[in-house]
Amino acid sequence: MNVHNIMEDIVADAVGDVFDEEEQNRKQGICTCDQCRIDVTCYVLNRTKPQYIFSGRGLAHLKTDYQNNLQKMADLLGLVNTAIKKVNAAKRPRFAHKGDHESFRPGGPLFNFPTIMGKIFSGTNFEPLKDVSVFLMHQGSPITMINPNWQNPYPVSEKTAGTFLFWPYPSSAEREAETKIFEFEVTTERGKFEELHYYFNLELTAQAVFNDSIHLQQTFELEPLYLFPR
Known part of the structure; x- marks a missing residue:
């Protein structure tokens, strides 16, 4: 059985939207590199109740339900912003934190x-x-x-x-x-x-x-x- 936590997709989308908007407007002056995006996503997921699905029907239902619930999305975005502040205040010292958030991915084989x-x-x-x-x-x-x-x-x-x-x-x-x-x-x-x-x-x-x-x-x-x- 292939079980998936739909919150991984919902959180990743929310984090991506916030960081993409920041890259365009530069309102907060935060780092938008790939590593900071990952750290924020992990912070939020570790504080979010997982919701598991194993079918396409479950995926469509839960994702639509979450996105249409304004209070749930407001709570999620609040947690994302909290995570951004914490991650930006203590960025990983060994990572380059380049402006381009796309990581280099080598081609196969x-x-x-x-x-x-x-x-x-x-x-x-x-x-x-x-x-x-x-x-x-x-x-x-x-x-x-x-x-x-x-x-x-x-x-x-x-x-x-x-x-x-x-x-x-x-x-x-x-x-x-x-x-x-x-x-x-x-x-x-x-x-x-x-x-x-x-x-x-x-x-x-x-x-x-x-x-x-x-x-x-x-x-x-x-x-x-x-x-x-x-």
Whole structure:
């Protein structure tokens, strides 16, 4: 069953309308880049009750009902404006925030990497580590991430409970459905622990289009990793 949260479409439309109007009139003087649009959309969705549908009839009914209800739309736009103020006051520091809100999307065929997740522990007491940087290496260098919000090296902290995440930028392919094996190495910075060298492979099939959507069920999970004191 393909279930969809219709609020994702309604919120995305509302956020897009507000930002598009701002780009034309420049009344608020806010950043209208793609990343700020995404952050505002996420802020609103996290504070909006989801409404799920699984048919075209449900989609048409709920979307029309929401758009025709003036109070619902007023509440939604109020939440959008609150989100814009908060996001604009604390913009992501690693993102360029270019005026053009359209992100660069590479053309296919492409090898789209999954998100890669792992956990790193102390080899002496088996507790999750903190204050350690984890690198994802490919062909001897840190591989580029899909956008500036994904870091390589990944700074493991107390808040992440030993978890690290990577999402590599797609690699070009010669043709759709081509298969290729990519070799990776997970390493850590020099410090109070011995260096880690963990190797793994991913076999991917080239796809026609760029995939920039996260699917948790497709995340590639590494086995637990352990560091020992020097």
